[in-house]
Amino acid sequence: MLPPKAKKISKTLTAHQHDRQDDYYWLNQREDPEVIKYLEAENAYFEARTQVQSGLREELFQEIKGRIKEDDSSVPYVKDGYEYQTKYETGDQYPRYLRRKLDETEPETMLDVNEMAEPYDFYNVGGLSITDDNRYLAYGEDTISRRIYTIHIKDLLTGQNLPDQIPNTTGSSVWSADGQYLFYSVKDEALRPYKIMRHKLGTAPQDDAVIYEEPDETFRAFVGRSKSKKWIVIGSAQTVSTEYHLLRADDPLGELRVFQPRERDLEYSIAHIDERFYILTNKDARNFQLMVTHEDQTSKEHWQTVIPHREDTLLEDVDLFKKFLVLSERTNGLTQLRILSDDGSSSSSKSDIAYQSDHYLQFPDEAYMAYTSVNPEFDSETLRFGYQSMTTPASTYDYNMITREQTLLKQQPVLGEFDSADYVSERRFSESRDGTKVPLSIVYHKDTPKDGSAPLLLYAYGSYGHSMDPYFSVARLSLLNRWFIFVIAHIRGGEEMGRHWYEDGKLLKKKNTFTDFIDAAEWLLANDYTTQSGLFAMGGSAGGLLMGAVANMRPDLWKGVVAQVPFVDVVTTMLDDSIPLTTGEYDEWGNPNEKEYYDYILSYSPYDQVEAKDYPNMLVTTGLHDSQVQYWEPAKWVARLRELKTDDNELLLHTDMKVGHGGASGRFDSIRDVARDYAWILSKV
Numbered sequence: 001m002l003p004p005k006a007k008k009i010s011k012t013l014t015a016h017q018h019d020r021q022d023d024y025y026w027l028n029q030r031e032d033p034e035v036i037k038y039l040e041a042e043n044a045y046f047e048a049r050t051q052v053q054s055g056l057r058e059e060l061f062q063e064i065k066g067r068i069k070e071d072d073s074s075v076p077y078v079k080d081g082y083e084y085q086t087k088y089e090t091g092d093q094y095p096r097y098l099r100r101k102l103d104e105t106e107p108e109t110m111l112d113v114n115e116m117a118e119p120y121d122f123y124n125v126g127g128l129s130i131t132d133d134n135r136y137l138a139y140g141e142d143t144i145s146r147r148i149y150t151i152h153i154k155d156l157l158t159g160q161n162l163p164d165q166i167p168n169t170t171g172s173s174v175w176s177a178d179g180q181y182l183f184y185s186v187k188d189e190a191l192r193p194y195k196i197m198r199h200k201l202g203t204a205p206q207d208d209a210v211i212y213e214e215p216d217e218t219f220r221a222f223v224g225r226s227k228s229k230k231w232i233v234i235g236s237a238q239t240v241s242t243e244y245h246l247l248r249a250d251d252p253l254g255e256l257r258v259f260q261p262r263e264r265d266l267e268y269s270i271a272h273i274d275e276r277f278y279i280l281t282n283k284d285a286r287n288f289q290l291m292v293t294h295e296d297q298t299s300k301e302h303w304q305t306v307i308p309h310r311e312d313t314l315l316e317d318v319d320l321f322k323k324f325l326v327l328s329e330r331t332n333g334l335t336q337l338r339i340l341s342d343d344g345s346s347s348s349s350k351s352d353i354a355y356q357s358d359h360y361l362q363f364p365d366e367a368y369m370a371y372t373s374v375n376p377e378f379d380s381e382t383l384r385f386g387y388q389s390m391t392t393p394a395s396t397y398d399y400n401m402i403t404r405e406q407t408l409l410k411q412q413p414v415l416g417e418f419d420s421a422d423y424v425s426e427r428r429f430s431e432s433r434d435g436t437k438v439p440l441s442i443v444y445h446k447d448t449p450k451d452g453s454a455p456l457l458l459y460a461y462g463s464y465g466h467s468m469d470p471y472f473s474v475a476r477l478s479l480l481n482r483w484f485i486f487v488i489a490h491i492r493g494g495e496e497m498g499r500h501w502y503e504d505g506k507l508l509k510k511k512n513t514f515t516d517f518i519d520a521a522e523w524l525l526a527n528d529y530t531t532q533s534g535l536f537a538m539g540g541s542a543g544g545l546l547m548g549a550v551a552n553m554r555p556d557l558w559k560g561v562v563a564q565v566p567f568v569d570v571v572t573t574m575l576d577d578s579i580p581l582t583t584g585e586y587d588e589w590g591n592p593n594e595k596e597y598y599d600y601i602l603s604y605s606p607y608d609q610v611e612a613k614d615y616p617n618m619l620v621t622t623g624l625h626d627s628q629v630q631y632w633e634p635a636k637w638v639a640r641l642r643e644l645k646t647d648d649n650e651l652l653l654h655t656d657m658k659v660g661h662g663g664a665s666g667r668f669d670s671i672r673d674v675a676r677d678y679a680w681i682l683s684k685v
Contacts, residue, residue, distance in 0.1 A: 140171020
């Protein structure tokens with residue numbers, strides 16, 4: 001079967017007196033029958049080429065599914081007199097959200113998402129929010145996979161949904177203290193959250209009041225409520241600047257007041273306790289510092305330092321308790337949890353804080369993930385936190401911050417013959433061409449040969465300051481048990497090594513992200529982890545951009561490349577401010593309306609840099625309803641690769657016609673996506 005050949009319609013795109021020829025521009029019409037026909041032809045070609053893998057796909061699916069405990073539930077947490085829990089029963093694709101009154105024995109089902117999802121090909125529920133009196137539940141519902149949610153309100157006393165249905169939202173919402181008003185954000189035509197609305201229970205959504213509107217297209221508006229419940233917090237943020245407004249939760253019809261007006265390059269987030277606000281900010285602190293101020297004096301001149309800036313440590317987050325501060329700090333690429341205890345001398349009416357003790361939790365693995373979990377109550381000496389590594393399944397602990405005793409509440413069950421002792425995790429550092437040391441998290445089965453003969457899958461993301469931590473994966477065991485080595489390269493563009501790590505992998509330094517990945521692969525080859533005939537690369541979204549860039553820059557290096565929902569048509573997308581995410585990302589990629597950034601982005605944009613040369617085997621995946629990276633980017637990219645590449649290696653495009661950026665919504669359906677990608681990789685070994 002011959003591969004599909006997309007028709008060519010001449011289209012010239014001009015910017016800065018420079019012309020680009022885009023003969024596949026026509027593919028950006030989602031409703032055009034010719035576009036659907038082409039995508040379906042590519043899917044048919046994919047099925048024909050991978051038919052021989054169907055048995056392996058099913059084997060992998062059953063294998064991965066077989067490791068999952070189907071009747072499973074989360075560790076419950078207590079809030080406002082109720083115990084909350086998420087549960088799956090055998091056969092469930094979706095969760096059931098339960099709660100139990102503390103003086104009762106039987107839980108009630110707030111939402112059974114399995115029943116709710118039945119009529120739909122895709123279904124997602126998010127943003128659950130309950131009134132202070134525990135009666136009403138607001139939640140968001142997405143049935144298309146475009147991340148456009150309709151908010152519904154359920155009366156938990158009667159079990160019935162109210163007529164109130166609020167469309168075109170982010171799905172998240174918060175209640176006023178009296179439970180009569182709901183605050184939420186709506187999206188514009190480019191799917192940018194730009195308005196914060198106030199809805200009165202029982203009224204028509206079209207009568208909702210606009211209480212905040214963000215006119216700057218590079219900012220996104222959102223709303224939350226402080227852990228103290230005192231404040232409704234309205235935020236507006238872009239890549240390098242944030243701003244918050246406050247509204248008393250017990251005065252929902254009151255006036256907003258600004259916390260600290262936005263300034264270019266000033267980022268901050270806030271948390272409230274008693275009469276104090278804690279501020280996590282980059283003010284005079286590239287790696288962020290923790291500051292504090294009285295709630296009546298919130299502008300930056302009143303902020304006082306609690307935890308000062310450190311060059312070797314990125315301060316990522318803070319959790320507030322009545323007598324404790326829990327800091328999430330990242331040093332040398334790994335997150336540490338730090339506990340500070342208030343000695344009682346501080347006054348709730350003052351901003352100066354004293355601490356009598358300061359200690360870190362200790363973790364056993366060389367490379368790991370540690371993170372605070374659900375901690376809704378202030379007056380507690382117990383911290384709930386999560387821990388996992390590439391050999392340790394996700395685990396939930398309670399930690400007594402006074403006695404320093406920790407209790408394992410649950411570890412993710414892995415059914416079958418899993419034994420973490422059968423797997424080895426390493427942390428190594430490759431060296432990039434400019435001398436930068438890049439952390440590598442490595443895992444493999446203990447019996448895997450270390451003589452270079454094992455195949456290896458190298459994975460990375462490297463954008464938006466998102467740190468890719470060494471996580472555990474039930475699905476990944478299917479590769480490790482087939483003697484694959486799996487490696488995460490913590491390349492620049494993330495934030496693993498501090499704020500500079502991010503800044504050195506964005507804007508006019510973006511190519512560091514790509515060369516870090518290539519040089520990590522070279523290091524793995526030089527140190528006998530694998531050979532080029534067994535080296536595979538994988539990444540998704542902005543990590544898919546990475547895949548496109550390294551396929552262009554070093555096509556000879558890879559046996560195969562898997563690009564999932566890849567952001568590959570960077571110039572065209574960043575020049576089109578009608579596309580979701582574009583305007584808000586000028587400070588990430590640069591604004592190509594300025595020639596300096598246009599030229600630089602053009603120099604690495606995967607679609608624009610496709611050449612007549614040999615490329616590796618490539619599997620490209622996307623979703624028709626993707627709102628983050630439009631389906632036409634990978635579709636155009638594959639069409640141009642088919643036209644120009646000079647090799648006989650396999651090039652496949654798979655478009656899921658029912659979903660968007662995150663893939664299938666059901667927990668078992670999503671496994672089929674993983675099995676598809678793994679089967680393709682294994683078929684090339």
